[in-house]
Every structure is written in C-alpha cells, then in structure tokens.
Amino acid sequence: MRSLARETPLILGLALLAFMVAVALLAPALYPSNPLFSNAPPMQPPDWAYPLGTDHTGRDVAAMLAWGTRVSLLFAFGAAGISLVCGTVLGAISGYFGGLVDDVLSRLFEMFNIVPRLFLIILVVAVFGSYLWLTVAIVGLTMWPSNARIMRAQVLTLKSRGYAQAAIVSGAGPFTVLFSHVVPNGIGPVMANSMLQMAYAVLTEAGLAFLGLSDPNIASWGQVLYWGQGFIASAPWMIIFPGLAIAMLLMSFHLIGGTLQERLDPRQQGAMA
C-alpha cells in the first residue's frame, strides 16, 4: 500500500487536468456568446465583472481563455493521439519484422528526429493556411518518431517472450501476434511519452499562435498572448493569465507523465518528472 503523500504528484496532476477538462466542457455554459465579440469596456483591469480583465477591443479575457481551453485540449489529445497511433504502428512493425524494413524505418525515425520541427510546422502552416485541424494533424505528424523508437525497443525485448512465442506457435499471423499480444504489453512507456507529447503539442499551439499562425476566428491561449504582446505595459493581465493557464495544463501532463514513467522504471525514484 503506497502512502497518500507519495501519490501527491499524481493526484495533483489529475486534479489539474480534471479542472481543465471541466472548464473546456463548461465554456459554452459559462460564456454562451462568442468570446471574440467585443461587449465589454476595453482594457479593464481584473475586477468582479471581468475577473481576468478585458483586452484592447473589449473582449473578456476569461471568456477567451475558457474557450481556448478547448483548443489546447484538442491539440493535446488530437496531436498526441495521431503521434501515438503512427509511432506505435511504425515502431512495432520496425521492431517485429527487423531486416530491411527495420533498417529503412529506423533511418526514417532518425532523420525525422533531426529536422527542426517548429521550422517545418511554420512553413507548412504558412503555405497551406492556419486551419485548426490541419495544424493539429501537422503537429501530430511531426511528433511520432520518439514514440516509434520507444515502441521498437519494447517490441525487440517482448517478441521473444513466452506468450508471444506461444501465439506464434498456435498459428496466429504476424500482425495478430504483434498487435494483440506484443504491443498491448509494451505500450506503457509509449503512454508515458505521450503525456510529454501532449505538453509539447500545447506549447506548439501557443508558439504558432504567438507567431501569428493561428486561426484568427478561434480564441486560443496563444492567440490571446499574441494580441497581448503590444500591451505588456498597459494590460499585463492579457499576458499573465494565458501563460498561467498554459503552465497549469503542462504541469498536469508532466505530473501524470512523470508518475507513469517512475512506475514503469522503478530504478528512477524521486520527484523529478
């Protein structure tokens, strides 16, 4: 039985994530009107009516952030999900079949790992346009190599285990063995890595928006920061709060992911996530 104190990081992480999900779900109820409509006095510092202040065009920062939670979570789960699927499948195939397939795929993982991701994403989004789903897909498609590498290593050690061999002997096809016996047993470290990738996806969304590459019709945390950069001196609340929101969500991913990693690798102990 583990003591509750040892579980603090995990509980804190889950609580933060639950809060964020709740805000995302409740956003339409809390702020029914379009958050990008200006219906408040501009540049209001935080007060009772507008707890996080208003921006230069009279938009409620709290409303924009609440709606922005949806965008950030979409990036987190969408992009990390795409990366999880691509990485797991390609890594598993590479590790299981070995030989030429492995050589080619491993090379590919390496090369994709070297390419500076944000530069590529910027280029793609600038050329194709800043559509929300396109951006989610691109972020996901640039993240998979690390998942693939982890999955490959897992499959390499797991495929010689008894249960995998038993499945092969009993006549199961290679893909059945791989995806219903080997992969489910080796997915743990990939999931831990996925938590970190979710954090990275949220950061990337914010970074892209900050560079002016976010869909202008959608309120996102990075977007508010982008609008706020001209008002660092006159409306600091436009910058402080979205940043805190990002840090909170990232913190939850890191706390959960760190705990996962620690459980999977008992040698590594301590607080470092």
Add this chain to the structure above:
Amino acid sequence: MLRYLARRILQIFPVVLLAVMMNFLLINLAPGDPAVVMAGEHAPVEYIAELRKSYGLDAPVLERLGTYLVKLMHGDLGYSFAYRRPVLELLLERAQATMLLVLISQFFSILLGTWLGAYAARHHNRIADKLISYGTILLYCMPIFWIGMMLIMIFAVKLQWLPSSGMTSFMSFGRPRWIDIAIHMILPATCLFLHTLPIYAKLARASVLEVAREDFITTARAIGFSERVVYMRHALRNALLPTVTVAGLSLSALLTGALLVETVFAWPGLGRLMFEAVSARDYPVLMGGFLFATLLVIIGNFIVDVIYTYLDPRVIYS
C-alpha cells in the same frame, strides 16, 4: 577514426535530402501556383514568369526536382522580395546573431544546470532536491515566449533596467558597440537560458544518481573524500557524457527556443527573420530557413559526435 568521420559526413546527406524533398513537396502541393510559393507574395509578376521558366515549372515532376536540386547545390535558395536580397545572404547574416545568443545562453545553461542537478542528486530526496526538482519542472512548463514577456514586464517596464528589444540602441550614448550588444542580450539570453536549464539539471541529477550507486563512488567514500568531492569530482565527471549527448540532440529544440525568444525580443537572428517572413508570407525565406536550420542541427550533431570520441575513450568507432 578518419574512416568513422568520413562515414559520419556521408550520413549527413540523407537528412539534408529529406529536408529538401519536404520543401519540394510543399511547393508542389501548396494550393495555388508553385511559382508564387517559390517567389513569395511580394514578388513582381515578371519575376514569377522568369522563375517559372528557369525552374522549368511546366516540365514533368522529376525534371523539376532535378532543376531544383541543381539550383540548391549552387547555393541558390531563391530571392526574398520582402528584403530585396538573396535568401542565402540573408540567412548567413542573421545566423550570426542567433549563434551569439545560443552559444552564450547554452554555456551558462549547461554549466549551471549540471551543477544544480548534481547538487540535487547529492541531497537526494531532501528539501534542496525537492525544491530544485519542482522548480525545474515549473520552468519547463512555462512557454519560453511567455517567460520572455514576463522578463520584459519586470526588468524593462517596471524596473526599467534593461532594454526590451533589438540588438543595439539607436543612440549608443558613447558606449562601445560590444557593451551595447551585451546589454541588449541580457534579457533574451536569460530567457533562453531559463528554457534549457531544466533539461540539463534533470539530466545531471539522473546521471549522477545512476553513477552514485557504482563501486568507485563507494571506494572514494571509503578513502575518506568529503561528500562534496565525491559528488562534484568523481560522480559528476562520469555523469557528463549524457550531457554532451543531450546538448547535441536538443539542438533542434534549442533553435525552436531561439526562434520564439528572438521574436519576443526583436533580436535580429534567424528566428526573428522567420517571424518576419511569416507575416510577409515570404516563402523563399521560410523554406531557406527550414533548410538552413536543418543543416545547423546536423552540423551541431556532427561536432558533438566528434567531441564524444575524445571524451569517452571506451567508444570504439568502426
């Protein structure tokens, strides 16, 4: 050794080719006219027509790819109409400012991060360790450009100690140029430093903890060295190899960080150039910048590999 280096240099080409292919793919998949994508949205009509001819944009795909590769190999990355200069020239000029920023911030980041991590490991599971651990996670969770804006808010707006943007002042007040640059660099360099500090701290902590279980550490303790000497001299030295590896591997993350930091502080480097190119839809600069950044990362990796062979005599290269 020489053969290893030669092989390593040969390995550079596939990655460069991958980046080039991505560019080529983008030009051809982009909605609208590929010639416009290659020229950028500021280009005059005559130039676009000329481009179409010189790159043979009406020719079959493979022929176009060939022409594109030949042009690239001659160092022709296109022409930026937003700046009215060749892209390569622009990139080389801006890369200097980025290098300055990156090298200085990384020097301090590796030094301090490693020290912090080793210190945390030495006080494993005690208050100092917890503080350093949670502090580094917290830093890790803040977007780098947000840290930058907070630094501006505090040190440029509130305290008015430091300039918030640019590399030099319009009026130098009789200061030598390098002092002027140094003053302008404090905030962006601090920002980039804070961004990478957690990576090195976390790494050093983990590797020192790993090494701390080994026999030679027990021996060093048994000889009677103080804990400080055991950790800082014996354990840390052996834990440094992963730091070198990570310094190489995180180069692409570092350039990403530099891109955002330069945007916040209007530091005239590659990143700021990319930002300006985004707003001007200056595609040749964006594509050239992507290629250039890829090349920088590869070269950096290569240098790290070479350093590694000197640091770890156990590594045998065949």
